[in-house]
Amino acid sequence: MRGALTAAMGAVRVGPTGPGAAPSLELRGGNDGRVGGGGAPGDDGRVPGGCGGPTRLSAGRAATLRTGAGGGVLRGALDGGPEPAMRGVLGVCDGRTDTGPTAPGGATGRRGGGGGSERAPPSRGGVGGSFLGELGSSLMQDHEPITSFRGLDSESARADIREMGRLIDGRWTSDELETDDHGRFLREATLFRGSVTRDGSSGFQAARGRYHLYASLACPWAQRTLILRELKGLTGVISLNLTDPVLSDKSWCFSERYPDELNGASHLADLYVKANPRYTGRVTVPVLWDTREKSIVSNESREILRMLDCEFDDFAENAQSLCPSEQRAEIDATIDALYAPVNDGVYRSGFAKSQTAYEEAVRALFEALDAYDLRLRDRRYLCGPTLSEADICLYTTLVRFDPVYHYHFKCNLRRISEYASLGPYLRELYQISAFRRTTDFEHIKRHYYMSHPSLNPSRIVPEGPPLDLDAPHGRERVVSP
Numbered sequence: 001m002r003g004a005l006t007a008a009m010g011a012v013r014v015g016p017t018g019p020g021a022a023p024s025l026e027l028r029g030g031n032d033g034r035v036g037g038g039g040a041p042g043d044d045g046r047v048p049g050g051c052g053g054p055t056r057l058s059a060g061r062a063a064t065l066r067t068g069a070g071g072g073v074l075r076g077a078l079d080g081g082p083e084p085a086m087r088g089v090l091g092v093c094d095g096r097t098d099t100g101p102t103a104p105g106g107a108t109g110r111r112g113g114g115g116g117s118e119r120a121p122p123s124r125g126g127v128g129g130s131f132l133g134e135l136g137s138s139l140m141q142d143h144e145p146i147t148s149f150r151g152l153d154s155e156s157a158r159a160d161i162r163e164m165g166r167l168i169d170g171r172w173t174s175d176e177l178e179t180d181d182h183g184r185f186l187r188e189a190t191l192f193r194g195s196v197t198r199d200g201s202s203g204f205q206a207a208r209g210r211y212h213l214y215a216s217l218a219c220p221w222a223q224r225t226l227i228l229r230e231l232k233g234l235t236g237v238i239s240l241n242l243t244d245p246v247l248s249d250k251s252w253c254f255s256e257r258y259p260d261e262l263n264g265a266s267h268l269a270d271l272y273v274k275a276n277p278r279y280t281g282r283v284t285v286p287v288l289w290d291t292r293e294k295s296i297v298s299n300e301s302r303e304i305l306r307m308l309d310c311e312f313d314d315f316a317e318n319a320q321s322l323c324p325s326e327q328r329a330e331i332d333a334t335i336d337a338l339y340a341p342v343n344d345g346v347y348r349s350g351f352a353k354s355q356t357a358y359e360e361a362v363r364a365l366f367e368a369l370d371a372y373d374l375r376l377r378d379r380r381y382l383c384g385p386t387l388s389e390a391d392i393c394l395y396t397t398l399v400r401f402d403p404v405y406h407y408h409f410k411c412n413l414r415r416i417s418e419y420a421s422l423g424p425y426l427r428e429l430y431q432i433s434a435f436r437r438t439t440d441f442e443h444i445k446r447h448y449y450m451s452h453p454s455l456n457p458s459r460i461v462p463e464g465p466p467l468d469l470d471a472p473h474g475r476e477r478v479v480s481p
């Protein structure tokens, strides 16, 4: 049940090769190069800063994109999937070739895992190591059950952790998450809104080795960019450092285990201040950093997603777009519609400060999920027969739902696994290696349960729930109109 990605240009259908088999995934080329917007409005607060350091790159890998049980496998310029010949080769850093771990991902968020022949083997290994080891461990290797991380508690358990905080005029200030007069959670607009363009007309020209991504495996917004970077084969073009999963008393931080190898910062906030010494606002991931200007280009995930998708084709191993120009309006409208009730809706539910605000958010969330479940009954993906940026935006919320949002954010009317279409859809996406390799349940669970003391004062990370994202998804039977 495999098909091959044979070309970097034009329409490529991939999927089962047997007679009469439906393609499991199609990636199509072409985009108009426009960097789309759509996030909350804001100013470009870019001010060149004054830090520096070596740019380290993880090299791109020709590899395999597994589209899931019963689905096809993309080979070629996508990412390092579990194809035996490709395993272990992570890439080149400062001229060195590093060899990464060899186990395919298989996180199930539970002890053991796997079962049937379609499923990944039981998890083993862990996270940690150097920059490339980090990538390898975090993005390539299987995951230990959460309990194995208890030995690390002293490293990242921060007894003095406060709820949250922000920079005001470049100085760190602890404060509460903002809510309106009715207790509704209010997400701040992101302020760095520069854009990288292919032709450099924006002031930031796409280039190999110029841009660096700061991201957290825990964060749904950041994971969008990690998935796209993998899918497009940009791991050798845009380097990456991950933050420690647990928020410190000064927001996202780096640690011995998760160092900032580019700028040597201890906290992400320091990079915001380097970029703009008078920055006022929250310190969020993802951050797209320009190593030339030594500043932040953008901290808006949706816009970074689009830049990586559409502006780096001169360097991407895979030129197919997840937002082809002829579908752009539909994809943008779909991403827009997901934001309030779903992507932000889980936070509106979890961070609500009044019963009314909570109920309003949780109802809107489940109404939307019910509607997406229906929509996906006869559509393979959100915008039709091909995977798009919109699916990435839905996935990163769905995959956190049952292990975290259901409990921690009280989004508990239903689980995703109970939905007839959303459950299998989530499994299908998880089984694509770029999604799986960037999904780390240890980071996800530790982040949420340990970083919000007002929601979980004990900071104990629950053991469950059991997840079985490697179960066959059967989505190849869904034929989009």
Ligand SMILES: N[C@@H](CCC(=O)N[C@@H](CS)C(=O)NCC(=O)O)C(=O)O
Pocket (backbone or CB within 6 Å): 039, 164, 165, 190, 218, 219, 220, 221, 222, 251, 282, 283, 284, 285, 286, 299, 300, 301, 302
């Ligand atoms: N609109 C931003 C939101 C990013 C965001 O809120 N990230 C969260 C991580 S899940 C964060 O960094 N929160 C820290 C804070 O708000 O202090 C985007 O899409 O990039």
